[in-house]
Amino acid sequence: MNDKVTLMKGNEALAVAAIRYGADGYFGYPITPQSEVLEKLEEEMPWETTGMVVLQAESEVAAINMVYAGASCGKTVLTSTSSPGFSLMQEGMSYMAASEVPALVINVMRGGPGLGTIHPSQADYFQAVKGGGHGDYRLITLAPASVQEMVDFVALGWDLAFKYRAVSMILADGVIGQMMEKVVLPEQRPRHTEEWIRENCPWAVNGRKGMRPKNIITSLELDDDKMEENNHRFQATYREIEKNEQRCELINTDDCDYLIVAFGSMARISQKAMELAAEEGIKVGIARPITLWPFPVDAIKKAAEGVKGILSVELSAGQLIEDVKLATECKYPVDIFYRLGGNVPAPDEILTALKEKLVNKLG
């Protein structure tokens, strides 16, 4: 057996990945189904090894503002929460976007709206990719479909956040957070030094020592013309991200009659439905958006070429499907299958829906 391979829950693996990346600080408040992130960090005690701060804040509002503060100093910081907690963080998300600070935020979604259930959901899709807070801003949104991706996207999320001075979000769901799978953890990286931060984050508020003009991190700009200019700069960054960072996994899409578009746990369950469909001679392919924003328009457009119909499979009542329709410019019949409120479909339910909604209608 490979010694580097271990078995872990998605939430635990993410916590270890944050330490191994060389995180400076985690600030969070426990909520099911992601409490294992904080628990694992407490168990690992990284403050004794790497010097990483792990702090249970008094609320999600406090936690996101601690992240905002850490990020403003050029530190590598993160928080994690689940749906109701993420709603509480929206003010902070908007402020961080407007302040152009890099940070990593994880939402392991549960059934809503409201306090809802503690079981898996994807109903915070709009909130993540269309902006849950106020103002014109975007989050780089990564959707892991395995425990390994819970690990890999920590590094990817921070790399992209620092590259574009943007907030990265890992949008997982209860299935990915709670399941155990084989995972290979990365090697421990050293935390960024003050020298690294001075060189790579010249905007950071980390003490100028008389060497440069003072930096100010703020989302406030009362001069409309300057605020418009700021907005143009944000938008230019977002266009750059849209151009460079679309990611999508395509499975069996070269020769399929029907295309399923699904992300996260639903992409995994849809894959089983695809296997069951193949046994009945129905050719199904899957397009799995890895970046939900920027939405992988190019890959999905290509995957859809020549299909008879598309099924959006989601744990939300018609959110992902909007982006699927936009990406394919409504050129193909697109229908939807979903479960809501914390319920997760079994693979045969997806196959039945595919047959009822597309195969039987379109032949």
Added chain:
Amino acid sequence: MKEEIVIAGFGGQGVLSMGKILAYSGLMEDKEVTWMPSYGPEQRGGTANVTVIVSDERISSPILNMYDTAVVLNQQSLDKFEKKVKPGGVLIYDGYGINTPPTRTDIKIYRIEATEATIEINNSKAFNMIVLGAYLKVKPIVTIENVLKGLKKTLPERHWHLIPMNEEALKKGATLIKE
């Protein structure tokens, strides 16, 4: 090789940890594994179940509608999962407290007296290991040696002295399977 199994019973019977030990044993044999619990308040006294998949190939869905094997430890779970065993599959159930036994004829059914066995070996905490022993007698998908290695990996070192007792329980479980 691919084995899709559900283990279901009351919270506190060791359902989730039995699944975890099985998953770790699969890991020891370099197999692909997934462990998907039904989590939530039901873990504290209601019904709990876990889906474990052990496979030579990459695993697609961690959530299933039909299983190769169902290991059920109470009546509610039997009612729920008997119909979800694939034709030709295996159903193993503990006879204690079962009023309505399974009726399917297209699957192999094993009734084990695991609760009674815990009394015989005077160790109620070994219940799930007895059941695991019975399961592995029917479906030897991992070796006992690797189960013990997996156990060592899941247990903190201060509990390693309990491993021989668990080995006994596994062996006891294997004797409960009557053809």
